[in-house]
């Protein structure tokens with residue numbers, strides 16, 4: 001089945017999650033000023049969250065931003081349940097855990113989030129599990145992490161476990177999106193970092209695709225950090241990516 005899509009500018013922008021990998025709120029606010037008015041998602045990871053804390057997230061939500069809180073929880077089920085409970089109260093739209101934590105741990109994340117929102121009438125955030133980090137190559141998977149088989153097999157296996165646990169989708173490379181959708185259904189969400197516009201520096205990523213290739217593979221959201229945040233003109237960098245997604 002062909003996944004080739006035609007999107008409006010607005011739809012394209014809302015599928016881009018800009019990774020705010022900054023050391024403090026001031027630095028992140030600098031980027032937000034530059035991107036003002038572009039309806040993209042924001043992804044807040046460990047660096048910014050540990051520096052700026054929950055109040056920064058709540059502030060972004062009050063200003064109407066859609067937030068993916070990328071803290072990749074991986075702990076015993078009881079601790080993850082508590083973590084998910086606290087995160088859900090922040091009002092984020094998406095948060096995540098590591099699928100390597102197992103079925104019970106992922107179920108505990110759902111339980112914790114549902115408990116936090118019980119009786120509020122609020123929708124629970126999407127809960128997503130990381131399959132294999134997009135920096136992980138075939139060699140690293142087999143020789144360092146010690147998982148046998150191909151990256152694709154490992155990713156699909158974790159995606160199936162994630163679905164069984166009742167989560168909404170996974171983080172994976174865009175290279176694996178078709179396999180994941182075939183195994184878990186088209187409605188099962190894929191969030192894909194490892195996005196590099198043609199000619200961009202790959203950095204520490206390993207399993208990459210361009211924005212257009214990722215969209216055509218069927219990804220739901222693409223996470224993009226340095227190609228935007230390290231650009232001389234971040235607004236133009238993001239607008240160029242959006243244009244690539246809109247144009248055929």
Ligand SMILES: O=c1ccn([C@@H]2O[C@H](COP(=O)(O)O)[C@@H](O)[C@H]2O)c(=O)[nH]1
Pocket residue numbers: 019021045130132133134135171172193194195203205223224225226227
């Ligand atoms: O497998 C994963 C999971 C999360 N990430 C995060 O996405 C961004 C990617 O940033 P780039 O600068 O575009 O490489 C970053 O925040 C990672 O923590 C990932 O890359 N891979």
